[in-house]
Amino acid sequence: MRLTIGVVTALAVLLGGAACSDDTDPAASGDGKVELNVYWWGGDKRAEVTEQALKLYTQRNPNVTFKTHWQGNQGYYDNLATQAAGPDAPDLFQIDDNYLTEYAERNVTLDLNPYVDSGALDLSKLPDSLAKYGQVGGRTMGVAGAENTPAMVYNKTLVQKLGVAEPKVGMSYAELVTWARDITNRTDGEVAGTMDPSADYKALWLWLRAQGKELYNGPELGFTADDLTAWYDIWQNARATGSAPPLSVIKEANGGDVTKQAVATGKAATSFMWSNQLPELQRATKDQLALVAYPGNPKGQWARASMYWSVFRGSRHAEVAVDVIDFLVNDTDAGKILGTERGLSPNTEVRKVLSQSLTDATTRATIEFENSITPKFGPAPAPPPKGHVKVRALLVAAAESVQQGKATPRQAAEDLIRQANAALATT
């Protein structure tokens, strides 16, 4: 028995030793050479332009090279969390507002304020609300890699063929549902007039903001069970009258693959998306698609970061990483390479230069949409609080239980408020 204990102890020491011994960092060799780990989610196109931009940085700063990793959206945060737990997160990584506060408040990301103050990181060319939307509790935890706006994509070909008016910015949800019923009727139920976004937190958020309310007040919910009941009622009614499709179609559309969205597969005439997703959707269908704001007063919208660049707090090369962010955000040449793949350039001056050189019609439609809606934006809220990821999942489950007929809008709303409050309190 004693021997076993001895062996176990020896093994534990051995393993512990092995775990500690890889502390030497090959990148930190004395000759000033730096290798930066960069990590993002996205497709081939994004990888291509990002790597090209980083190559340009290396050309200008030969001491800095990059080790890049990228993957699809699915599983990205699982992977990032694993690396952060290591703790071996990449020096520079992409993150979005769903997770920014989560990572910031758990001290995974580095506060960039000192670099902004010293001038190493220039955020002066970013729209004010965009720069502010990267702050968590006053600390700059991420720099917008691009600006993006929620947009309702609709099937322009179909709408024109049916002789229905095109949806307009500022139309109400009630008007949308009536409009959608018209389409459903005219296609004999082949095409549902509108996708049902009741499970989509960003649609709910904008609907609330259009009425002067918020999704969150600081770390708490910003809406009541009455608000949520009203929201579910809109869609209950839309499904009952055939304006919106049944749950199985909704689930199919939201399966994660953008090209399976109902507007692209022809199951519905609209989908609730992000404006930068138009080109990808357009490639999936022969019909011409177009963008319009989500229904409701557009002042509910704000300049939203489609994603941020954040620096890992444990990075040994934080200054270099910050300089790379500054380059990606402010450099005109980098901006030209990156184009609108992540959304509109966060830097308004780069944006101007870019818009002059665009040739692709779909991309131009995206930019035109952004430019037309930007003046109507309201002020930016704080990024969602820690625990938002849970609330988001609860919102999906609650909406689905209404869609499935398992709960009335009132029941689902009250359950959600209770569960979401508990979720926000335990984090």
Place this chain on the structure above:
Amino acid sequence: MALTTANSPSVRASQGTGASAKRRRPRRGPQREGLAGYIFLSPWLIGLMGITAIPMLLSLYLSFTNYDVLSPLGEAEWVGLANYKRMFTSDPSYWRSVTVTVSFALIAVPLKLAAALGVALLLNKAWRGVGLFRGLFYLPSLIGGSVALAIVWVNMFNREGAFNGFLAIFGIEGKPWVNDPSWALETLMVLAIWQFGAPMVIFLAGLKQVPTELYEAASVDGAGRFRQFMSVTLPMLSPVIFFNLVLETINGFQGFTAAFVLSDGTGGPVDSTLMYTLNLYLKGWREYEMGYASAMAWVFLLAIGIITAVFFSTGRFWVHYSDGDDR
């Protein structure tokens, strides 16, 4: 289990030490042999310790903390039994996942075993090319847990999938089975049942062990096919059935991959495929509650342990071990 096997050689080793002391320490004593044994064992031992035992013990510790994955381990606070309490009192998703898992196991496991036994009976004949069929039926289990297979499955059972195409031949309009909350779990069950190859092979081996003279005696006594099956095959096969039942139940409870792939890692639609292990994964990695997830894992381990113990305790009423009685 693993721990006891690790212990037993050491018991022998220490007895050996005592014996060698009496024999005035021969140079090549059992102690040195024991050491050599451990050196040969070391690849496995290091694996067991590093990959299984130490992380397991660590997770037991974590289950009493609020560890959140993203913050350093040292910052995790001790919360006592709070995680366990929450599981049983205030987490509806927990009970949802228990319900899903239990109903999955209750339906899929018996059907899978029935399919395995049925096909094994058919393949236990001396047909031409029966070996080929055995191979073919076994094939699905080889790739059973794979992501690729789950993706194929999802595509077979979505709206435009092959299954609906098949139904269309008969003029039946299908539905997107994997996206329908009342059918998604059933789709997973069918996938699990289809992978009956592994228990089938074990059943086949069991069938070969049944002495033919028993059947001869039975038919002399005038027993028909069905009677032979009930009175000879089933009792003789009961140890194998028992083995398969225990193994497949444990497997069934642990289903993860297919549910993860089918629901896009959410357990949806409407939590209909929220298997226990998937819920555990979501809690740990999506919601950053690794402490809570660890507690879930330990309760799971206990539950499976209890279920297995129940099987073993009922086993003596229906499992028939023929060895020793009639030989």
